[in-house]
Amino acid sequence: MNAETIEGLIHHELPAAADGDRHAYSRIVAACQNAVTGLALAIVRDVPASEDIAQEAFLNAWNNLRRLQNPTSFLPWLREITRNLARDHLRNARRFAREVADADEVIAAVADPGPGPAEHLIEHERQHAAAELISALPDDSREVLLLYYREGQSSQQVAALLGLSDAAVRKRLSRARATVRSELLARFSAFACDSAPSAAFTAMVATALGVASPTATAAIAVSALGAGAVGSGVGKLGAGGVGAGVSAGVAGGAAGGGFSYLVDAAMRYDVVLVASLAGVLASYLGGRYLLRFAGNERERAAINRFVRNITAITAVFCVGAAALVVLTRGWIPITAFAIASLAVLNYQYLVPLPRIMAPCFARAARRSGAYQPPRMYRYCFGSSAVWISSVFALAGLLHALAEAGRF
The missing domain is CATH 1.10.1740.10 (RNA polymerase sigma factor, region 2, helix turn helix motif)
Structure with a gap:
């Protein structure tokens, strides 16, 4: 350019x-x-x-x-x-x-x-x-x-x-x-x-913008839900989606987006594939970002294991949501499933991930004085991002349920 x-x-x-x-x-x-x-x-x-x-x-x-x-x-x-x-x-x-x-x-x-x-x-x-x-x-x-x-x-x-x-x-x-x-x-x-930054750099900044500006994120989420775009339900970091929510955190968000869109689109099974692929892509790019902090093979293996777990969990949740759309009526089964799904995903971000990354950040602190994780990491994987994104995910789900007449 x-x-x-x-x-x-x-x-x-x-x-x-x-x-x-x-x-x-x-x-x-x-x-x-x-x-x-x-x-x-x-x-x-x-x-x-x-x-x-x-x-x-x-x-x-x-x-x-x-x-x-x-x-x-x-x-x-x-x-x-x-x-x-x-x-x-x-x-x-x-x-x-x-x-x-x-x-x-x-x-x-x-x-x-x-x-x-x-x-x-x-x-x-x-x-x-x-x-x-x-x-x-x-x-x-x-x-x-x-x-x-x-x-x-x-x-x-x-x-x-x-x-x-x-x-x-x-x-x-x-x-x-x-x-x-x-x-x-x-x-x-x-x-x-x-050493030039790759496309993953832009994706990580784009992901963090959802938390950096909650008001804008909410507006984007509502418009996306109204449009019924594929995978655009609100997910991890405030705005899951095939293009914008790209991080390991957004792998969980693909499930939130999948819930919203599956309810809205009813029997369209292709959405399951799209949501799952979005989660896989998000996990890959987010894993690339996390691997930058690894200092040895043990840390790299732990991060890769975490990303594989998140990807697998997200795929299971997307398929489960599709089954519930077909097999159930009303809002209670899908909402309960969404809450359980978010609980499992949030546990991964709040417990195993900080434990995996702790040695990486301790080493960085001793080397350069960075006493806390970079802002980008906090926006994508921090506890505040996890809870804010969960609230948006549930709000998106309830909106889609209402639009589908399930209440």
Whole structure:
């Protein structure tokens, strides 16, 4: 996507996004994610941390969109949010590095039953190599080079995304080429491309928007239910759905969406397949996000096991809901089944998942000072998200039952 297309997309989508349209905002996120993660990475020199910062920057901007009067100010505003968050991250990391010398912290780190020395060494070397590669570049060229290689080596594109002139971008590129070995630049080019965020990044931000703006989510949910769109019943994180609710949390939401739509569509068995496939897709993408935090094979295996369990439970619930639509009348059997289903799903999110992720976050806290999970994780998998999404799921179900005349 070239610079003119990105600017045109922002101008077109921003008014709708400011009114609460998270699908419009998701399209903006997809267009800008390379630039925002690149800005954060140039400052913090840590790929996972840069994506967490970028996610927080997008959510911060989403929550304050109504304050933005001019669409042309969006990119400069978003860049400033990102840089401020990245600098805050570095300050917290330095503060933690000083505090970790405390004897109790050292003892706790040594006694940690998590990853062994080999896993720690591999992870440390990987992060160190990335930081070293970025640090070898001139200070004023890091952002330019990251975006240059991620955006198809177009200086005009980089200039538009960073708010610079094309001449200024070319000057920085020339300075980097003159001071950095060609072999190092080749390595950096590969690193910049390989570390670029995937479509799953946009999906995770889109999912979190449902909790970031409950009012907008409720409006979307009601309109979706009224339209009877496939899988659009309110599910995990406020808005399940084939395209928008993409996370492991939304795997449970596919069941909520399946309940609502199955009641509304009565005998249409194809909806069962759609809801189940939505749950599988959501589980896959959500599992990819969770695996970023894993530091060893044991943690990866535990996360994969959790995702498989959620996927299987969701499929069973979708099929069960279809059977109840056919075999029962009224609202009590389906509502009771929905409540039982949500109870089982919520247990998975509230008990096994925090236990699985605890060693991952403890390790991240010791390394970078991140004392709590990233905001994206809290929006997708935190206890508040679980309970809010459950309320929306039940509300969507009751709406569909009423529309179907089952009361």
